[in-house]
Structure formats: structure tokens, C-alpha cells
Amino acid sequence: MSSWKRDIARGLIVVLPILVTAYIIAWLYNQLAKVPSPLPPKVYGSEFLAELVGVFVLIIVFGLLVLSAGYLMRTALGDLVEEGIDDVANQLPGLRVVYNASKMAVETAVSGTEELQAPVKLETWNGLRMTAFKTGKTTEDGRDVLFLPTAPNITTGFVIEVDPEEYTETNERVEDALTRILSAGFGETRDQPLPVDVGRSDGDDDDG
DSSP states (O other): HHHHHHHHHHHHHHHHHHHHHHHHHHHHHHHHTSSSOOSSHHHHSHHHHHHHHHHHHHHHHHHHHHHHHHHTTTSSHHHHHHHHHHHHTTTTHHHHHHHHHHHHHHHHOOOOOOSTEEEEEEEEEEEEEEEEEEEEOOOSSSSSEEEEEESTTSSEEEEEOOGGGGGEEEEEEEHHHHHHHTTTTTTSSOOOOOOOOOOOGGGOOOGO
């Protein structure tokens, strides 16, 4: 019976992520398909082909827009444009919070620096260690800003300011640390566990 449960659990681990990914892709496709096609459906011969072409055109236009904006940001004019957009967005009450948060989230996701989101171990309470992540930000007094997520929901947590000597760098991959948190500690990681010093009791010192 236990082998059946193991097989079912492993099967769910394989199948459910595929189903969730397929659902998200289908949802995005349906949202993009709602945008009218540049030509009438009669030209393509079928509505499905018209939707497919419309989605393909939207993806190409979006990609070209992103590349053009990225090329513009490399120039001096791009810096002025970005500052102007930031100034306008920061004048909008309420929306400026959404704008700044989304901009920071994108910068965090695509920055790709080694320091950003590096997993660390933080002692939160009398020998109790928790996994946190570097954000790459520091405070004016030299403390590092860390994000301490909750498990298994990593979208919530705490933003904390910690002295560099108060936490330990694990040198593990971000994916491994996230797997441990998302699985509530049950997930397997590729890295070896951190060495822990286990002191011997007084009785262990005697051979007899």
C-alpha cells in the first residue's frame, strides 16, 4: 500500500506542474486571442487560424517593442525618457505604488547579479535558523536588506535589515532554497546539507 502511495505522489509531482503550466499557457493564449486579428477571418479560411496569426503578431509586436525600448534606454535620451516617465508616474496617487513595485519586481527578476536573491541562513531565535534571500540592497547604516519568506507561500514574508555578520551565506542555488521552502521542508535539494557541529555529552568522553 505504501508503494502505491509513493507512486501516486511521484506521479502527481510530475503531472500537476505540467497541467498548471499548460493551463497558464492556455489562459494567456485565450486572452491574446480576444484581440481582433489584423485581417478578417475569411482571409485565413478558419477562425482558429485567424486567432493563431493574431496571437503570433501580438507576440512579435511586443518583442519588438521591448527590444526598441531596451535599445533606447542605452542612450542618453533613454535616461531622460525614463526619468520623465518616473516623474509622471510618481505624481499619480495610488498608481505610483503599483508602478514602483512592478518596476522593482521586474528589475529584481531580470538583473541576474550573483548577489541578488542569494540564499542565506539567518538565526531568528536562540539557535533557530531560517532561510532568507539577499535583495542586493543596503541601508544607510550598512545593513543588508533581506527577504524572509514564509513556507509554503513565498509571496508573503518579512523584509528585514540585518548586519552582514548576523547571517551565514549558504552558497546554494536559489532554486534549491526555493524548493525547500515551497515544499515546507520536504523537497529534496541537490546540495549537501550544511555541516552542523554536534557537541558530545560528558558521558561520551569515557570509553567505558
